Amino acid sequence: MLQVKNLKVRVEDREILKGINLTVNQGEVHAIMGPNGSGKSTFARALSGHPGYEVTEGEVLYNGKDLLDMDPDERAREGVFMAFQYPVEIPGVNNAYFLKAALNAKRKQAGLDELDAIDFMKVVKEKLKVLHIDDSMLQRSVNEGFSGGEKKRNEIFHMAVLEPALALLDETDSGLDIDALRVVSEGVNAMRSADRSFIVVTHYQRLLNYIVPDYVHVLSDGKIVRSGGKELALELEEKGYAGQAALRHSSGQAGARR
Amino acid sequence: MSTATKQIEELANTEYKYGFVTDTEQDIIPVGLNEDVVRLISSKKREPEWLLEWRLKAFRAWLKMEEPHWQNVKYGPIDYQGTSYYAAPKEKKKLNSLDEVDPEIRATFDKLGIPIEEQKLLSNVAVDAVFDSVSVATTFRSKLAELGIIFCSFSEAVKDHPELVKQYVGSVVPHTDNYFAALNSAVFSDGSFVYIPKGVKCPMELSTYFRINAQNTGQFERTLIIADEGASVSYLEGCTAPKRDEHQLHAAVVELIAHTGATIKYSTVQNWYPGDKQGKGGIYNFVTKRGICKGDRSKITWTQVETGSSVTWKYPSCILQGNDSIGEFYSVAVTNNFQQADTGTKMIHLGKNTRSTIVSKGISAGRGQNTYRGAVRIGKNASNARNYSQCDSLLIGDRCGAHTFPYLEIKNTTAKVEHEASTSKIGEDQIFYCESRGIAKEDAINMIVSGFCKEVFRELPMEFAVEAQKLLGISLEGSVG
Ligand SMILES: Nc1ncnc2c1ncn2[C@@H]1O[C@H](COP(=O)(O)OP(=O)(O)OP(=O)(O)O)[C@@H](O)[C@H]1O
Numbered sequence: 001m002l003q004v005k006n007l008k009v010r011v012e013d014r015e016i017l018k019g020i021n022l023t024v025n026q027g028e029v030h031a032i033m034g035p036n037g038s039g040k041s042t043f044a045r046a047l048s049g050h051p052g053y054e055v056t057e058g059e060v061l062y063n064g065k066d067l068l069d070m071d072p073d074e075r076a077r078e079g080v081f082m083a084f085q086y087p088v089e090i091p092g093v094n095n096a097y098f099l100k101a102a103l104n105a106k107r108k109q110a111g112l113d114e115l116d117a118i119d120f121m122k123v124v125k126e127k128l129k130v131l132h133i134d135d136s137m138l139q140r141s142v143n144e145g146f147s148g149g150e151k152k153r154n155e156i157f158h159m160a161v162l163e164p165a166l167a168l169l170d171e172t173d174s175g176l177d178i179d180a181l182r183v184v185s186e187g188v189n190a191m192r193s194a195d196r197s198f199i200v201v202t203h204y205q206r207l208l209n210y211i212v213p214d215y216v217h218v219l220s221d222g223k224i225v226r227s228g229g230k231e232l233a234l235e236l237e238e239k240g241y242a243g244q245a246a247l248r249h250s251s252g253q254a255g256a257r258r
Numbered sequence: 259m260s261t262a263t264k265q266i267e268e269l270a271n272t273e274y275k276y277g278f279v280t281d282t283e284q285d286i287i288p289v290g291l292n293e294d295v296v297r298l299i300s301s302k303k304r305e306p307e308w309l310l311e312w313r314l315k316a317f318r319a320w321l322k323m324e325e326p327h328w329q330n331v332k333y334g335p336i337d338y339q340g341t342s343y344y345a346a347p348k349e350k351k352k353l354n355s356l357d358e359v360d361p362e363i364r365a366t367f368d369k370l371g372i373p374i375e376e377q378k379l380l381s382n383v384a385v386d387a388v389f390d391s392v393s394v395a396t397t398f399r400s401k402l403a404e405l406g407i408i409f410c411s412f413s414e415a416v417k418d419h420p421e422l423v424k425q426y427v428g429s430v431v432p433h434t435d436n437y438f439a440a441l442n443s444a445v446f447s448d449g450s451f452v453y454i455p456k457g458v459k460c461p462m463e464l465s466t467y468f469r470i471n472a473q474n475t476g477q478f479e480r481t482l483i484i485a486d487e488g489a490s491v492s493y494l495e496g497c498t499a500p501k502r503d504e505h506q507l508h509a510a511v512v513e514l515i516a517h518t519g520a521t522i523k524y525s526t527v528q529n530w531y532p533g534d535k536q537g538k539g540g541i542y543n544f545v546t547k548r549g550i551c552k553g554d555r556s557k558i559t560w561t562q563v564e565t566g567s568s569v570t571w572k573y574p575s576c577i578l579q580g581n582d583s584i585g586e587f588y589s590v591a592v593t594n595n596f597q598q599a600d601t602g603t604k605m606i607h608l609g610k611n612t613r614s615t616i617v618s619k620g621i622s623a624g625r626g627q628n629t630y631r632g633a634v635r636i637g638k639n640a641s642n643a644r645n646y647s648q649c650d651s652l653l654i655g656d657r658c659g660a661h662t663f664p665y666l667e668i669k670n671t672t673a674k675v676e677h678e679a680s681t682s683k684i685g686e687d688q689i690f691y692c693e694s695r696g697i698a699k700e701d702a703i704n705m706i707v708s709g710f711c712k713e714v715f716r717e718l719p720m721e722f723a724v725e726a727q728k729l730l731g732i733s734l735e736g737s738v739g
């Protein structure tokens with residue numbers, strides 16, 4: 001489903017990703033861990049097409065298509081979804097209205113009829129129930145005045161409604177209390193299926209107790225320095241990144257940048 | 259909701275689509291301005307002597323005045339002698355139904371997407387269509403007449419209700435008020451007149467569509483709305499103009515009078531031709547709009563969505579004379595490419611316990627320049643006056659500008675005045691967030707901008723809100739990457 005080959009990405013004249021290689025097959029969950037500033041969010045943004053992230057080298061194939069050749073909105077309509085680490089607020093834009101526009105844009109691309117307000121609400125109510133999200137969130141402006149945890153939940157809610165083929169979750173667990181974490185994880189797990197893949201960025205092994213990954217990768221200084229099964233996360237939890245021989249150089253910058 | 263999105267979608271890549279010209283034979287007087295022209299206009303309209311005298315007084319005052327240049331806009335000199343001051347369709351016989359309207363004109367309205375018939379039947383709106391300064395169709399009049407409501411062209415009002423016109427014209431905007439108001443008073447061609455009698459709530463939105471259609475013809479509309487004691491009315495004004503290369507001057511005057519307990523809601527969607535992407539052409543929109551809350555507990559609300567014109571200069575204002583009277587101003591002004599707008603309001607508190615609210619949303623894109631200019635004056639007898647002002651500016655790109663000039667003059671210590679202002683740039687991250695959900699960039703911008711304007715849009719009557727959103731989309735096309 002996704003093949004990333006030697007991906008190099010530059011932000012404001014600084015090379016952040018220095019050659020990422022990663023293959024994600026259908027139905028797999030990959031966790032990406034790594035110290036602050038190592039490039040995890042940069043990787044997710046580059047995959048979803050943020051204009052500030054310039055790809056200088058490498059290739060990304062998504063279902064056989066050149067992903068890097070697509071505009072961000074096109075990627076989304078093709079099934080790539082990103083749950084942001086820091087979701088932005090869009091004042092005055094009703095969350096339900098926003099989501100309906102998004103869903104219908106996607107349906108249109110797929111040659112499906114657009115949903116009217118009534119059908120849309122049916123879809124939405126069901127998802128809200130699964131995620132234990134209050135109805136009132138629909139009528140508020142997108143993320144405006146949401147608490148940190150509410151924003152993250154809203155991201156998962158968007159994901160649930162848009163039903164992507166590839167979901168990139170960037171630190172969706174940060175800022176969630178323990179109950180919310182469980183609820184969000186259950187939401188994600190409910191969506192796991194043979195034809196949907198996830199890339200989950202996290203700092204905490206805790207999340208991976210709920211969302212059990214097929215693979216764990218460690219990103220450090222713009223490169224994947226280790227890959228393994230879910231037990232790798234446990235090892236990291238125990239020893240920290242500094243304990244990783246390969247991470248000697250990057251440990252010093254932990255916490256220095258966001 | 260879905261229609262709004264669909265409409266926004268349809269707008270992708272439309273040029274100024276209302277730029278077409280209708281071929282209707284016109285009666286145009288030669289260019290130039292002098293007393294004889296003023297007399298000619300008056301006689302063509304068979305006006306009474308007092309009105310001619312009033313026009314002449316205004317004209318003489320105008321001659322002694324100088325064109326103002328304090329506003330924060332730049333434009334080439336206006337050739338007042340190179341303009342024709344009167345144009346009317348030649349066919350002028352009285353029409354009883356819409357079927358009698360010139361098919362050319364009907365076709366124009368169709369192209370504009372103003373289905374008069376449909377509006378008439380479905381949305382309960384009486385439409386007084388002004389085509390080049392003279393009314394060609396007025397509907398629903400009899401129904402309104404049953405309630406004693408007068409809704410007609412200004413010229414008809416002069417003929418049929420001279421006592422009302424004489425009493426109120428120039429009572430809020432005197433003929434000496436300012437350069438453009440004086441010019442309008444001298445040469446105004448036509449406009450609308452509304453009178454709502456005591457205790458009557460007008461059962462439908464009153465609406466007028468203005469349109470400039472004759473090359474080189476200035477448009478000088480004059481509107482007068484009077485709500486008598488306890489009356490209420492909502493009036494909509496909307497306009498689109500054909501594409502032209504020359505600058506055209508539009509200097510309208512609108513006067514509102516609200517008596518005790520009366521309410522007037524005046525909403526405008528202004529979409530005159532803004533000029534092309536290089537800043538060539540476009541309308542000069544120099545309008546004087548003012549209302550007076552004459553009686554206690556009266557209320558005037560101005561809502562405007564200004565997306566058109568190359569240069570806009572207008573300050574719909576309220577004089578809060580009655581005790582407990584309320585003035586409101588809700589505005590969205592968009593400038594793109596080389597458009598300039600200097601707009602805002604004046605709230606003049608004279609009565610006790612008077613309240614005013616100002617919400618201004620300025621959006622600048624391209625090289626557009628947007629100025630908010632607002633004055634809040636609290637007179638010395640206006641105890642317990644309140645004002646809340648909120649001025650937000652949104653910048654799209656980095657070659658445009660937003661400017662805010664709030665003026666305060668407080669002569670009563672019990673006044674409470676609050677002012678909030680913000681300037682934000684439409685964020686790349688906001689656009690990206692929308693895109694990452696599958697929403698195309700143009701739609702994302704429309705959405706973000708509409709969200710920014712929400713507090714103003716919700717003051718508009720429903721059908722206008724949709725149109726306003728539509729216009730916003732058109733005017734911001736191509737403004738980002
Ligand atoms: N838009 C940007 N402008 C400037 N620098 C950036 C930008 N985005 C990322 N960077 C830099 O790139 C590096 C990687 O950042 P990134 O956000 O990808 O790290 P991360 O691994 O997600 O870290 P964290 O765990 O703190 O979220 C950092 O040094 C960061 O400062």
Ligand SMILES: [Mg+2]
Pocket residue numbers: 040041042085170171258
């Ligand atoms: Mg990050």
